[in-house]
Amino acid sequence: MPIKVLFFASLRERIGQSQRLLESDMPLTLQEVWQRSSGESHLPGNVLMSINQTYANASSLVQPGDEVAFFPPVTGG
Amino acid sequence: MQYVEVREAPFDPWQYLAEWQSQHPLDARSGATAVFVGTMRDFNEGDDVTGMYLEHYPGMTERQLETLVAASVQEWSLDAALVVHRVGEIAPAQPIVLVAVWSAHRAEAFDACRHLMETLKHTAPFWKRETLTDGSVRWVDKNTPG
Numbered sequence: 001m002p003i004k005v006l007f008f009a010s011l012r013e014r015i016g017q018s019q020r021l022l023e024s025d026m027p028l029t030l031q032e033v034w035q036r037s038s039g040e041s042h043l044p045g046n047v048l049m050s051i052n053q054t055y056a057n058a059s060s061l062v063q064p065g066d067e068v069a070f071f072p073p074v075t076g077g
Numbered sequence: 078m079q080y081v082e083v084r085e086a087p088f089d090p091w092q093y094l095a096e097w098q099s100q101h102p103l104d105a106r107s108g109a110t111a112v113f114v115g116t117m118r119d120f121n122e123g124d125d126v127t128g129m130y131l132e133h134y135p136g137m138t139e140r141q142l143e144t145l146v147a148a149s150v151q152e153w154s155l156d157a158a159l160v161v162h163r164v165g166e167i168a169p170a171q172p173i174v175l176v177a178v179w180s181a182h183r184a185e186a187f188d189a190c191r192h193l194m195e196t197l198k199h200t201a202p203f204w205k206r207e208t209l210t211d212g213s214v215r216w217v218d219k220n221t222p223g
Contacts, residue, residue, distance in 0.1 A: 009132050009204035010216040048202075053137035055200070069134060069202075075217045076131070076162065076203025077115050077174050077194060 001065030003028070005037040008071035011047065015039070024064055031058040033068050046073055078103075078157040079150055081142040083133065085165040090114045090175040097159060107156045107179040111190035119169035121217065126207045129167045130214075134202035138162075141201045145193060153189040155180045160193065162203070195223075 002021040012018050015038050022028075022037050030051070034043045049056055050069045062068055078101060094112065119126055146158045161175040176194050180186045198220050205217040 006134070008134055008202065009206070010218070050134075050137060050202075053134070053140050069137070071134065071202060072204065072216070073219060074198070074200065074202050075205045075220055076133070076201050077198040077220070 003033060003062055003064060004067045005033060006067070006069040007038075008069065010072050011070055027061045027063050029058065030056055030060050030062060030068065033062050034058075034070060038070070047071070048073065079143070079146045080157075080159045081139060081146055082161045083135075083138055083142070083164055084161065085163070087163070087167075087171050088161065088175075090161070090172050093161060093175060094159075094177060101157065103156055103179055106181055108181050109183040109186035110177065110179050111183075111186035113174075113176040113190050113194050114172055115174040115194070116172050117167050117169050121207060125210045126169065127210055128169070128208040130206045130208075131164045131167055131173070132204045132206065133164045137202050138164075142197065145196050145200070149178070149189045149193050152192075153178075153180060153185040155185065155189055158189070158193065160197065162197075162201070164203070 002023050005020050005022055007015045020037055030049050031043055035041055043058055048071050051062055052067055117129055142160050146160055150158050155178050157179040159177045163173050176190055178186050178189045206214055208214050
């Protein structure tokens with residue numbers, strides 16, 4: 001099962017895609033998912049991230065089949 | 078009782094509240110109701126703003142709002158709490174967000190309403206993209222202090 005990676009808002013525009021599938025048969029940290037899916041080695045400190053629609057951090061473990069998202073600071077309300 | 082709605086269609090928060098209250102009559106224990114309505118301004122960061130697009134993360138947005146509302150109901154022993162939030166294209170002067178809470182006394186209602194709104198702004202996955210008078214667009218990169 002691939003990992004589904006989503007990018008939102010200004011981050012989506014910078015990365016140039018809204019979604020990609022990442023093949024992996026073992027758990028990866030969010031930091032590793034970022035590096036493999038964004039093409040950028042550095043994970044900016046203000047980027048927020050989630051696993052299966054719950055907030056997580058760069059060292060959180062992602063399992064095959066999980067839905068992951070990276071996004072800029074939120075500005076609703 | 079708690080209720081969350083994320084919607085594209087414009088709405089009148091006062092009419093919405095009246096209809097919601099008539100459909101969810103509260104008993105006589107709710108002595109206090111606090112309401113916050115956030116409306117789109119026609120200026121930001123010193124520039125005139127003519128329109129806004131509000132992007133969100135479908136699924137996580139609703140989940141996050143439901144978690145926030147449930148936590149507030151628990152923390153302040155609220156009788157009811159309601160959050161309605163627009164997404165998509167929004168015009169100046171249109172309401173963006175409605176937060177309403179009902180409790181026995183005013184302290185809990187004021188505190189919970191303020192807390193819900195502030196936490197929503199910092200954790201619910203919404204992103205604003207503004208259109209300026211010259212037609213250019215820009216992402217809003219941070220919230221105003223308050």
